[in-house]
Amino acid sequence: MTDSTCYHCGDECGRDSVTFDGKDFCCNGCKTVYEIFTSNGLSTFYELEGKAGTTPNQIRKKYDFLDNQEIVGRLVEFDEENVQVVTLSIPSIHCSSCIWVLENLNKLHAAISVSQVDFPKKTIRVTYKTNDFSLKALVLLLGSIGYEPYISLEEYNKKGKKVDRSLIYKLGVAGFAFGNVMLFSFPEYFEVEEFWLDQYKHVFRWLMFAFSLPVVFYAGIDYFISAYKGIRSKLLNIDVPIALGIFTLFVRSTVDIAFDLGSGFFDSLTGLVFFLLLGRFFQQKTYSYLSFERDYKSYFPIAVTRLQKNGGEENIQIYNINVGDRVLIRSHEIIPVDCILIKGTAEIDYSFVTGESEPVLKKSGEKLFAGGKQLSGVLEVEVLRSVSQSYLTQLWSNSIFSKDKASQFQTLTDSIGKRFTVAVLSIATLATIFWLVYMPSLALNVFTSVLIIACPCAIALAAPFTLGNMLRIFGKYKLYLKNTNTIERLSKIDTAIFDKTGTLTTNQKDTIHYEGMELTEDETALLKTTLRASNHPLSRSLYNILKSNAIMTLEEFQEETGKGIEGKYNEHSIKVGSASYVGENKSNSITNTTVYISSDEDVKGRFVFKNTYREGMQQIFDELAESLELGILSGDNDGEKKKLENVLPAKTKMMFDQKPEDKLEYIKKLQEKNTVLMVGDGLNDAGALAQSDVGLAVSENINVFSPACDGILDAGNLNMLPSFIKLSKKSIRIIKLSFILSLCYNVVGLYFAVTGQLQPVIAAILMPLSSISIVLFTTLATNFIGKELKNK
Template sequence: MENTDRVCFHCGASCTGTPIVRENRDFCCSGCRTVYDILSENGLEGYYSMDRTPGARPGEVSGKYDFLDNEAIAEKLLEFYEDNIQVVNLRIPGIHCSSCIWVLENLKRLNKGIRYSQVDFPGKELRISYDSRHVSLKEVVWLLGSIGYEPRISLENYEDKPVAENRALLYKLGIAGFAFGNVMLLSFPEYFEMGEFWLEQYKPFFRWLMFALSLPAVFYVAGDYFVSSYRSLRSGLLNIDVPIALGIAVMFLRSTADIVFGYGPGFFDSLTGLIFFMTIGKYLQQRTYASLSFERDYKSYFPIAVTRISGEREEAVQLYDIKKGDRLLIRNEELIPVDCRLIKGNALIDYSFVTGEARPVSRSPGAKLFAGGRQVSGLVEVEAVRSVSQSYLTKLWSSNTFKEKKEERYTNITNTVSRYFTPVVLTVALLSLSYWLWLGKTDTAFNAFTAVLIIACPCALALSAPFALGNLLRIFGRRKFYLKNASVIERLATIDTVIFDKTGTITSAREGSITYEGEPLNRTEEDMLKSTLRNSAHPLSRQLYTILKSNNILTPDEYEECIGKGIEATYREQHIRIGSGAFAGNEDRESSPKTSVHINTNNRYRGKFIFGNRYRQGLSSLFRKLSGKYRLVILSGDNESERKTLEKMLPPGVQMCFNRKPEHKLNYVRQCQQNGARVMMVGDGLNDAGALQQSNAGVVIAEDTNAFSPACDAILDASRFREIHEFLRISKKGMQVVKISFALSFLYNIAGLSFAVTGKLSPVIAAILMPLSSVTIVIFVTLLTNFIGREPNNP
């Protein structure tokens, strides 16, 4: 027996024919029932509590993905595959709500071979890491298809091509404009009461023609509002589309009743005009948002460099200059920027940046190495097998693997206001309707009711924070200050303590004098020294390496870099230790008046290189501008030899802490936070990764190395070091702009509602004012953030 009143518990479709019943729940097909069984058996019933009928009916996937059994094809889709760990990024067009995100990020409960899954909701993409011993790529894709989230797989789609623009909204705009223009034309005789032309026998025909023209506008162009509102109501929530859909529905039903019973021509002109202007507003917002889109690719050009071998010459080049076939040097603790093949050296790669697991894997020459891994055992030479994908490195940097969950205060305010906004608007609209009906003014009542629903849209409120912070991201990027996400700006605005590392942070790794004191090194020892330093990315190592003569380059049999202490390496039977006095075996020599690097060969102390530190240009000026507003600290692993020099250069009150190991730096930051401080840590990312991660905002200074820490929140080009105070000032001003834009949004809505409840504001005018308020807020925050973020004339 057919029963079309019953809907599918999973997808919401009508159960035509005899519905399939399971646990007193109706399903339209065996596919939906199977999905329900899969979710129930794995403890994922919460999928249905987040939204009613959230699912999509699964298609037939049996045999559809057999081509993924071909390893050559599967490898083209994989981002990473190493030691049974494989990572794939799939496009899932069916992602549409929070329920989708929830179930897709819980795939590991459906299949134990899946390690984690992460949804990119705006891009409708799903990143999955899985163990190939327990599940194959084909089985992963089949699982997604079987629960209604079939991925769209096309090998050419995985090439870096521009995404085609979605023109659906443009088509809707054209249809809405056509309907509005013709309905207005047919309404002119009614406006001017043209009795000679508008004879009684033609009125019904033209009124029904206006009704017919309004149908595509109401049910196609405005259909998204009704669908969104229906889903919202089914889930027990009231989103911002509910009042708009209700206003359109009331106007359409009232107008239809008018022509059916002969009361008048209705409000089809206002109705189609309302839909047309709202569609214009939506289109303009979409285009504006897309044009600002926070220039997501700007982070592709963050100032990270890599060493390229050109003949016998080594040169530091920006990542985006690397091409397929280039030979690269990857030093200890440096990031592998591109998929490559190992040519020389034994690689020990930490792929935690990609997989989240810190278990290094060993690789021999000839093996393929993947972008995002970090070399942790000396230097290797590699050959790039493709050009650098900066967007991929950006995605890794922004992934949740190293992202600390920190509060996003203003985003939460927006969500809270939006949640309570709709019930308040509906209450005001119903009170207005009741009041004017009680006075017997039916036309005014419906005008007031509809105008309130349309004009009181929280779009301006919801857009103010994203546009303000997004534009600041873009401005910072242009000034070579690259933030991981917009929430970093909120944290920078609250900073009260700034802690600086010394070597490689406030000193330049490219400048400064170096002198040697001690026994002369023989040719073999010089070769060992140069070759050992070549492996290291530490600022002192890089500075010393550049001044030494290039003799025979040796490959160490053993290499180890002890963080905060030094380096040791073995070449056949020869041994060398480079680092602090204690590490080199002469603790009594640690009291050098200058920053020094000590040398020990074959267990015999030979001497030391003394560094005349060259502090970054503008250091004194920067500290003067920061003092008084922030507590300033220098936290260094070096000895106190530079204390007096720094005391002369820097303003009084700067706290200086020396001889601090990496764990001491971390504990110092944590202690400051326990005392209520909001800390920004500025370092080079090598010996201070823990402190960067612990701080409220961790900033890495990038010069000529890609050894930055994935735990940092921002990367600052060394040439912009002197502008740190400017970035902090702009962040504070930016949050003030957000607050002001919130206040303006509230004023817009209060003024609009005050006028709308009087019944003197027509729905069409309300439809025009609604997007105008959003556009003006966007223009306001964009202009103001551009103003506060402008570069000074004399940097």
């Protein structure tokens, strides 16, 4: 066997490799996709981007619930006259080849008329005729070419939500008005005493007034609302001086043109709103395909198969499952409720719940918990609790899940805004009092001028542009944060708590070592051959580490699901599996997954699988220990405690055997004194992630499994975590510097305002100048400090 890579997906060709059409494939699945593509004239797929495919999973029966027309009706967007339109989320979309092949679905099935991919959202919108096609057939077709759609309860309930495009409209209105008002006010900037200009200036002025109306009452309305809300809750946020500025600008300008006192400040007014909205647009959430709000609903299937009393089967929504129902769980389905196993051998992967990757074996009569994934074979179970009452899902009834962290946190801008408002109002009052004494006719002019020029446009822009840009830089290095607010919170943390399994350990690589009598060469060869025939994940990883080239044809092979496998060759037999299967009485290792081997009914020894810690874990902890308190919060037993104590900094606190609620409570207690960062991965960390000040989910595959959190970090980049924290602190420093910069502009402007010489043209120059220089400064500065990550 050579070390070639799969022509379709680029994975290494292991033991299942297939050669077809002169090309190597890692498995039959990939070969089939290749066949489908080439026979339908879609071979360009491979020319666009090499080895871009994804391996299809076995899905067939999983989507039987799509036979239920009620469920289909809720999922499709449009359904009339034999035409249906549906939008499906496909997490495996990742390159231009994907877009190409998915937009040419009509070549694979004539019933599909249009398919359109939205790459940033990773969705596909398909229009198809229902005469000889259905949603189920579409899903299976997509699954067969490696693009299995992701249909979850979450999506099922979300139906009917509209896309919010109001910010784009507002930005458009403000930009449109800004441009036109600028053109209209241009003649008066030059102040030429020209007869015709003087004659028509009123037309221009009232036109500007007309254009500024939608800006104030539509585009800028959010600032008034926010300021009003702030004042009502006795909070002087940054929107208070902004709203005050916009209001003063508008009223003063209108009075000016009405009484022919001047040309008004409409250009500054529209420009101000336009720049402010631009900042808002820039810090808008950018990772639309990632969901940060996921709870258990995203993991659970929409429907399950219920066994009727008369022996028939029906598909029902999981909310309709009642206690006492008999339910069928198929291979690779997630168990939606707590239940008792009645029939079948359960091999449950609880990695969503605990982060533990090795499957657990259960016999009939044992209890199964919601959230586990059945790996092989069909199960029949009896329901113990309904969906929302199950062990795992109960966690979500905690009130912490309905709280919005961002709204409770006072941002740097808002805390500045408070002092700023006070300062501006006192300067305005003092100046007015002075002019009332000195020259009363100018007093009102000065008062409004101060409010206009002090409008903190540049200050309000500093944070959105700095943090928005930082968010994008983090995204490049695979830390996807929910919003810019998270960066500010990240800069404040003083304690970091880690989950162990799945966060510090990897699910991908296991270290395997052998304990017991050494195996002879013949035995190793037979063992390897036997393992080759099995599809069990443990067999596969064991197969990959065994060094033997001899591959023979087995005379007999037996696989007992959930127990083990047996191979016979040349009157020798070998058994691989659980302790009881091979005949070993005592299974003394509870903490680790073990596979026992016996040759000719004689127990030889066992292979022990251990989780490996991620590379550079020690370095991460050492780096973090310089500035933070550290802790480990694990749901596992303390089998690894000694090992961790040796590796990690001495001050690291360690807690084991923590239930999901315990984790939440522990974080809550810590928060009395500290600001806490929680790093976790599984659903069992969901409570702790929600409770902590910043909850980061570590994920091997960012598209699929991550609980509700403030940010998702690609597992491969965990070693950059210390740098991310440092950078968030530096970003705050940049914001503070830009505050100083914009205060300088304000001082210059205030000089003109207080002395009563503020001309519209000065405001029109100063305002955009300060805004643009702040945008430039923050963008350049963040890009500069972002370079630090490149060297990592």
